[in-house]
Amino acid sequence: MTRTFRPQSVLKSRAQRKPRNSKSPASPDIHKGGPPELIPSHGQAVVVSTPPLESAGFLGPTSYRSLMSEPISDSDPGVADTDRTTYTIDPRQLDLGLKILDFLADNAVLVRGLVIKVYQLGRTPIVPEVLMLPALDMLWDIFGDYIAQDEPSRLRTVVRIFENSYQQVPGRLAMNVGELCQWISGKNVRWETIGSVLQIATMGLIHTPERDATLIDPQQRNKDEVLAQMLEVIDQLLPLSNALPAVNQLMVCLKYYQMMLASQRFGDSSRWLYSSLGELSSCVYATGIHQYDIPTGRYPGFIDLWRRRCFAVVYSIDKTIATILGRPPSLTRHYCVLKPPLDIDDDIDTSNYEQSLQMLDSNGWNTDGKRRPSTTVRLRFLLATIREEILELHLGVNYVDIEGKTSNILQNLHSIWDTCPSHMKYSPEMWNEQIPCQDVIALLSIYLDYLHSIFLLHRFAAQGCQSEKPKELLLVAKTILSTVLVINEYRERSREVRSDFSSIFLPYGLPSAELLATELLKSSNPLLSGAYPGLPRAEIIRELTLYISCLSWVARPGSGNLGFCKKVKARLTSILDKILDPSYVAEGSSSNDGGTSSDVSWAFPDLLDSDFTINSLLHSDDGSNWDPGFDLFCGPVF
Numbered sequence: 001m002t003r004t005f006r007p008q009s010v011l012k013s014r015a016q017r018k019p020r021n022s023k024s025p026a027s028p029d030i031h032k033g034g035p036p037e038l039i040p041s042h043g044q045a046v047v048v049s050t051p052p053l054e055s056a057g058f059l060g061p062t063s064y065r066s067l068m069s070e071p072i073s074d075s076d077p078g079v080a081d082t083d084r085t086t087y088t089i090d091p092r093q094l095d096l097g098l099k100i101l102d103f104l105a106d107n108a109v110l111v112r113g114l115v116i117k118v119y120q121l122g123r124t125p126i127v128p129e130v131l132m133l134p135a136l137d138m139l140w141d142i143f144g145d146y147i148a149q150d151e152p153s154r155l156r157t158v159v160r161i162f163e164n165s166y167q168q169v170p171g172r173l174a175m176n177v178g179e180l181c182q183w184i185s186g187k188n189v190r191w192e193t194i195g196s197v198l199q200i201a202t203m204g205l206i207h208t209p210e211r212d213a214t215l216i217d218p219q220q221r222n223k224d225e226v227l228a229q230m231l232e233v234i235d236q237l238l239p240l241s242n243a244l245p246a247v248n249q250l251m252v253c254l255k256y257y258q259m260m261l262a263s264q265r266f267g268d269s270s271r272w273l274y275s276s277l278g279e280l281s282s283c284v285y286a287t288g289i290h291q292y293d294i295p296t297g298r299y300p301g302f303i304d305l306w307r308r309r310c311f312a313v314v315y316s317i318d319k320t321i322a323t324i325l326g327r328p329p330s331l332t333r334h335y336c337v338l339k340p341p342l343d344i345d346d347d348i349d350t351s352n353y354e355q356s357l358q359m360l361d362s363n364g365w366n367t368d369g370k371r372r373p374s375t376t377v378r379l380r381f382l383l384a385t386i387r388e389e390i391l392e393l394h395l396g397v398n399y400v401d402i403e404g405k406t407s408n409i410l411q412n413l414h415s416i417w418d419t420c421p422s423h424m425k426y427s428p429e430m431w432n433e434q435i436p437c438q439d440v441i442a443l444l445s446i447y448l449d450y451l452h453s454i455f456l457l458h459r460f461a462a463q464g465c466q467s468e469k470p471k472e473l474l475l476v477a478k479t480i481l482s483t484v485l486v487i488n489e490y491r492e493r494s495r496e497v498r499s500d501f502s503s504i505f506l507p508y509g510l511p512s513a514e515l516l517a518t519e520l521l522k523s524s525n526p527l528l529s530g531a532y533p534g535l536p537r538a539e540i541i542r543e544l545t546l547y548i549s550c551l552s553w554v555a556r557p558g559s560g561n562l563g564f565c566k567k568v569k570a571r572l573t574s575i576l577d578k579i580l581d582p583s584y585v586a587e588g589s590s591s592n593d594g595g596t597s598s599d600v601s602w603a604f605p606d607l608l609d610s611d612f613t614i615n616s617l618l619h620s621d622d623g624s625n626w627d628p629g630f631d632l633f634c635g636p637v638f
Helices: 007-011 064-069 091-106 108-120 129-142 151-165 177-184 191-206 210-216 223-242 249-266 271-287 302-325 350-358 373-395 402-419 428-432 437-461 471-489 491-495 502-522 537-550 561-580 614-618
Strands: 046-050 085-089
Touching: 046 151, 085 151, 091 108, 091 151, 091 191, 091 223, 108 129, 108 191, 108 210, 129 151, 129 177, 129 191, 151 191, 177 302, 191 223, 191 249, 210 223, 223 249, 249 271, 249 302, 271 302, 302 373, 373 402, 373 437, 402 437, 428 437, 428 471, 437 471, 437 491, 437 502, 471 491, 471 502, 471 537, 502 537, 502 561, 537 561
Parallel strands: none
Antiparallel strands: 046 085
């Protein structure tokens, strides 16, 4: 049990603070007792020594270094390094650490409020709430009378955090969430923990309306002013985290949040995002969680379940980015253990573990009908395993038995969806049930992800079609478009929990709208003549019209996506005008450019390219319209 969080106490002077309750629990101190360490004057380096790291990370069987960690016999523990490791903290690192802690102390209430808000919306799946919120409460233990202290005392706090971060997080087999929390926060807080907290808070502020941000901030500052300060602190934290020697799950989480924040700041096609994804993938491989499986013969601790969850989240986001960019994924099934996380509570203890396993059905789903964070992570992960195979078809070079592979992938995809719990399958009726709006939108995004995989498979199979597209492709495109447009019907409710919907309307809605509009304009597909019951021509035209109208509001105010949506809106409007009136000639076009009813090049020259993808449309200009508003934080991964 952790102590009640009182962030305002960080701001009190030494005389104002009440004596600490001696009965309240505190973090175990990983430092040996002794007199306070003398800190030299500001501008000088500090040398610290810590116990040696147990290992440099995961080493596979081909590594010669792994030979030194193997015991010669059962009685021989192998080569053990008993020497302490020395690290030098240079003046710049001390200065950066001091600035970060100063900001945290001054903004404790705001940071805590933003982190809690993000977790209430269910948008941070990689660190479970049962770990992060208690760690957040304990975070301030290390501050004490920080604001009232002189600089050497505050520097001593900075050095202590460096010492904590230079040591390995204990990985005892039966470690529960409370024990782990005490080793990563409080007196043992690490830069990885502080970094994750700050980046979650920053992402929360980005997507918090101005009026709500003012309510959370006790100083009631302008949102842009606070955001600029938080981003500056994030940039100061980056070199500190990159210099840490230990690679662990906390570092994986920190790199995950760095990647997500990069998508906010620089866009999903930026070098910064792709570099962050590379660092994240490298951390996953270095920790070994890509090949981690819960050992048999004992009950798993919290840290065992968390490892599997960490990998599942990163693996899923990797496939999302690969789809958006049309690039090969970084984490592939050929080198990873693809076992999904268990559909059980995050804070399960050893005594209830066996009982929880008995609640799982033959497909691994919990039968109690509860929608857990782990349930969502599990379903996204299973869909991501299929998406990887689809990406291999689109991006790979192995063209053997393409038809058979496509059929098998589609069958496996349907099997995953058919066997998942009914309460995880989106339906329009959910909007009228007692389900939080953020949960409905999350389920809708998962459903769209499932449909988009079907769309990609059918589109791949139809690449050789020179005439009309097959009905299966058109039907799933129509279903996707109709599902996306449901958000417009519940627009006001949806805007209460998120401010931007371009991450749904563009990657899912645009390919479907483009396909349907192009086929209507060709007027050669008998399926769209109005006779086929599943594809009513009039309804498709109405939905295309509504989709075009929605492009006016789906991007959040101030987003560069607003201008991009206007450009897409103008192009689709031109196509729709031509569909409704084949004799229509766009303003500024000559009669020679008008073309025939089956020629779309005058309005949308990219559309007839068989290699057309979402990226060719998004990058049809110089890239200036690509905006952080089209981000992963509010996108389908959450």
